[in-house]
Amino acid sequence: MHQVTDNHHSARRHCKHVLSEGERRFYCLLLLCVGVAYLANNVLPSQEGFRACYLNDCLAGLGFYPAVRVAAYLCRVQKLPGFTNGCLFIIALTLLAGVFWEYVTPIYREGSTSDPWDLVCYAGGAVCLCLLKRAVCR
Secondary structure (H helix, E strand, O other): OHHHHHHHHHHHHHOOOOOOHHHHHHHHHHHHHHHHHHHHHHHOOOOOHHHHHOHHHHHHHHHHHHHHHHHHHHOOOOOOOOOOOOHHHHHHHHHHHHHHHHHHHHHHOOOOOOOHHHHHHHHHHHHHHHHHHHHHOO
C-alpha cells in the first residue's frame, strides 16, 4: 500500500499540468493583489494617462493565466490538455484572450472599442507574470 502512495505522489510531481501547493498559493496571492490594484485603480480619483487607459489591461495580462489555473483547480480539473507552464505559452494564451477581448467583444457589446495598445499591455502583464514566477516559484 505504501508503494502505491509513493508512485502516486511521484507521478503527480512529474506532471506539469497539476497545480502544486506552492503554485496555488502564489497564484491566489497574485490574484488578490491584482484584484486590489484593479479596485484601487477604479476607485481612486483623477485617473489620467497610463493609469486611466492601460493599467487595467496590464493587470488583466498579469492575472489571466493564474485565474485560469486556479479556476481549473477549483473545478478539480487535474490536467489542462495542451497547457504548459512555459512563458511563451502563457504569453500566447493571454494574447489569444486579448484578441478576443479587443476584436470579438466589440461585435456584441455596445460601447466596447478595439485598441491594439491593449494587446501590448496584456502581453506586458503576461511577461511580468513570467518574471514573477521565475523569481518566486523556484
